[in-house]
Amino acid sequence: MICVLGATYKEISLLLSSLVNVQSLNLGKSCLWQGKIKKQNLIVALTGIGPVNAAYLTTLLLEKYPIKMVVLTGCGGAFPGIGLELGNIALANEEIWAEAGAYTEEGWRSLAEINLPYWDKEGKRLFHRFSLKGLHTEFFGKEISNLLSSETFKIGPFITVLASTGNQQRLKVLKQRFPEGICENMEGAAVAQICQMYKLPFLEIRGISNFLGEYRRSNWEIDLATNNVQKIIIELLERHQKWPF
Numbered sequence: 001m002i003c004v005l006g007a008t009y010k011e012i013s014l015l016l017s018s019l020v021n022v023q024s025l026n027l028g029k030s031c032l033w034q035g036k037i038k039k040q041n042l043i044v045a046l047t048g049i050g051p052v053n054a055a056y057l058t059t060l061l062l063e064k065y066p067i068k069m070v071v072l073t074g075c076g077g078a079f080p081g082i083g084l085e086l087g088n089i090a091l092a093n094e095e096i097w098a099e100a101g102a103y104t105e106e107g108w109r110s111l112a113e114i115n116l117p118y119w120d121k122e123g124k125r126l127f128h129r130f131s132l133k134g135l136h137t138e139f140f141g142k143e144i145s146n147l148l149s150s151e152t153f154k155i156g157p158f159i160t161v162l163a164s165t166g167n168q169q170r171l172k173v174l175k176q177r178f179p180e181g182i183c184e185n186m187e188g189a190a191v192a193q194i195c196q197m198y199k200l201p202f203l204e205i206r207g208i209s210n211f212l213g214e215y216r217r218s219n220w221e222i223d224l225a226t227n228n229v230q231k232i233i234i235e236l237l238e239r240h241q242k243w244p245f
């Protein structure tokens, strides 16, 4: 069974309308829908915005259901000038916490630099970066590349924040800290950590709704971004009736 998570209703609504034999369920304080797309058993769940909501529901789901893979979707902000436009698609090959660490006299130091793991168990230490490089990301990266042109699809590190980057000053800090970052969001690193703790493959695929560095909500293309990315996920689910991971 595959689980697809989104923070807001808009980010999962198209997926929900594609589900057949749908059952609406409550889990803890959250809601989810169970159904099928072709032969694929699917849970689609609404996390709410932010890392606490996302980690809460991911944990409940992984404890209760035989989930083999988690997909997080929704809209996201693009780093300007990297070739991503509004409505384009981004796939994460790494999840990074923008802040986790310490502000010292010499500046920000990451969790790894101050040797303070968020998770240190069973021989695994997790700091502020979670690599998603592996067979599943490669496989779906290639699959999406077959569906979209290289101008409208990029793979790279996603940055997770508590506050979106709405001015140039903050953008400059993030670009200096993570020059390879392509997309910002508010849930990715939280779900990535839970999936690594449970040793499960995790994909994050987002549609670009806005650019970092300005906070003009009227310019955000949330509908375009969330529809485009859900169409891709539905296409992947229909093409591959048994996902190989």
Ligand SMILES: O=C(O)c1cccc(C(=O)CC[C@H]2O[C@@H](n3cnc4c(=O)[nH]cnc43)[C@H](O)[C@@H]2O)c1
Pocket: 007, 008, 010, 048, 049, 050, 074, 075, 076, 077, 078, 161, 163, 164, 165, 184, 185, 186, 187, 209, 210, 211, 212, 222
């Ligand atoms: O007002 C609305 O209808 C609405 C619908 C969906 C999302 C929102 C948001 O306020 C965005 C936060 C939400 O979306 C992700 N996101 C999108 N762009 C960014 C960004 O530039 N920086 C951080 N997060 C972003 C995020 O993952 C949240 O879940 C409003």
